[in-house]
Amino acid sequence: MSESTVVRVDPSNERMLKAWNGDDGALWAKRAERFNDGVAAYRDTFFSAAGIQPGDRVLDVGCGAGQTTRDAARLATAGSALGVDLSGEMLGLARRLAGEEGVPNVSFEQVDAQVHAFPEAGFDVVISRHGSMFFGTPLAAFANLVRATRPGGRLVLLTWQPLRLNEWITTFRTIIAAGREVPSANLALSDPEETEALLTSAGYTDFRCTAVNKPMYFGQDVDDAADFVIEQHGGRLSDLDEATRAKAVAALRADLAEHQTDRGVFYGSAAWLVEARRP
Template sequence: MTESTAVRVDPSNARMLKAWDGEEGARWTKRAQRFDDGVAAYRDTFFAAAGIQPADNVLDVGCGAGQTTRDAARQAVDGSVLGVDLSGEMLSLARRLAEQERVPNVSFEQVDAQVHPFAEAGVDVVISRHGSMFFGTPLAAFANLARATRPGGRLVLLTWRPFRLNEWITTFRTIFAAGREMPPFDLALSDPLETEGLLTSAGYADVRSTAVNKPMYFGQEVDDAAEFIVEQHGGRLSDLDESTRTKAIETLRADLAEHQTDRGVFYDSAAWLIEARRP
């Protein structure tokens, strides 16, 4: 695993570095294919909006294991794609997969996109699939990305809409709360008016947020999905007695069974497709 101390981060992102270059990143690396499969239904809509051209230079922010980076590179066949993330372990997997899949026009760097000195106006398209919601100081982060975007270049993000609109989030939060009060919160970029103000202040223009709802995949059947979800969220049960933990997992399995289809276990999800332009 890459040492966190080697990565220059803004102090507001130190907690994220510790998580993503630590246990959180390790979990996502282990289950990288499942996470990609989970949001696969968004792929075509996302890349249609990105409109990547053969000679484009593309920046993929919060690229994780690099699925979107490699997909972008297959479109920018005469250009290049840089994927950046805080997780050294996920980036190591991204590099291996790019080599295995023979995608030569990609590179990966472990950096904090909020402060990294990207080449000014060197990027035609900035993309981020669920990787742009975690900046400690969003205005500074998007101002840095805008600086890296050439005039006329594009920004395309996929973010989650408010949690109450995402069946999978509300269901799993409720089950793993096990009767405890859940403080209300949403991730950044979930409010389109706030997003428009933020991105405009950062240097982008023509900001547009389009609601997109897609089914989200969690596993082939109940056992498979339950193992995956408990692995990701089960830590919330660690301070409860065994009886309460058992009941919560039984409740989860019953709910998963209700969402079983002939194609696997699916829950509704709701995202924003956010598009903007660098004037």
């Protein structure tokens, strides 16, 4: 993002803008292919639920480097797909890849979906693959998305189930803590009852939440996976002394080795497929 570019965000999302338009976004842009490969097992289930038709107008919230937006555009052959995100660097990559892959009916905008003035009833389908969990004020965000969804239009989200059900994140957080207290964390939209109440209050109806469990890919072998995991989570290792850090890295590599298969390194993951409709 150039210094002259100003992204209008709700005050509750200022921290997210700083992160995703800064170091976090830069890492996700650098490792976009690996992040996409990691959750590739969810793709068919996600797009089957979205049910995108050739003439649909699709909004992809928190699109990152735009893989799901481009995939949606390929399904909406006579329609269009708009991807929105806070990360200027990821959106730059998304635009470049769309050009290289020859996807003409796709566009990207750097906006805060919580407050952006989307066209009223402008989209037939609103999708988000793990991008809808970061709103500072979720009720306001989904109310804005309801307004952008046409009557009868669909909302399809992929969100994480609680941390304890996701082997990958609980394992990595514990190992990298290296004996220290593991920071507490709650994943937004991980409780189906709370998510139903939120979306219903925002104006959606016909709520449905389905548990989906898939293997999550981290690398072709231990070295490859360790490099990726340490790059993503290694900030917690930086303040350890050399010996403790080495011990933690060794523990990580040993655990990765236990998850090595002939197709690469995989850990269990658990997501919710959330579906709703604007009445």
